[in-house]
Amino acid sequence: MTSAANDKAPSHLDNAGNTNNVHGRSMQIQRSADDAYTIAIQDGFALLDVAIDEQRLKQALRDDSCGALATFEGWVRNHNNASEVERLTYYGYENLAINQGREIIAEAKRRFEITHAVAIHRIGALDIGDMAVWIGVVSAHRYPAFDACRWILDTIKAEIPVWKQEYYEHESSKWLSNNG
């Protein structure tokens, strides 16, 4: 096998010991934020690398035939078990996430009697309290909206190619995983 690295030369640790060089691309989206919103509203899912405008998403879900809107917001928490979290960074494989997210929303529409659903996951450096994910589901009646929202969240956590690196007060940073 012969190979060529397309990224910059190694020394992927900067002076602070951060691996920003090899992860730079996966900390940002390639599309514009507007394109990301359009894709999410139309097909159900996108990644964003700036603060999520949940009002914009909520507005896009407005539908007079729907009596229920169920939403979920995921916030960055200040602790992970016993460790004090200072901040974290999410990384993503944008195109795979969009493709897989589209399938998740389509599957949600097959499983639950809902009219539409939209979800966005934020990537990049986030502070405590920042919103990492927003999910909204509209349906004629309430139970499908609650149930689909929960199912979409669980499935996003299981399948979407997003990774998290947490930074702690008193320990070195580490890569987290949802299922160890």
Next chain:
Amino acid sequence: MTMTLNILYFASLADEAGCDQETVTVTPPITLPELFAQLNEKHNFSRPQSQLRVALNENFANWEVRLCDGDNVAFIPPVAGG
């Protein structure tokens, strides 16, 4: 006759490979597990293949899928979204 593949790495795999992308030239026939094994020899990944998923051309695939010239292959470590 050789095949050129574009390999993408993320998270801990990118740390260990020292890059987020590399182009490799291989001689078919080669399966995805064999490809990973060769890359593993080079980069000495801490996770075995059994802990990874694989994506081909921006969609999840199973490890039995056939590779074609010009394919984008991404090895996906355990995800941590939400």
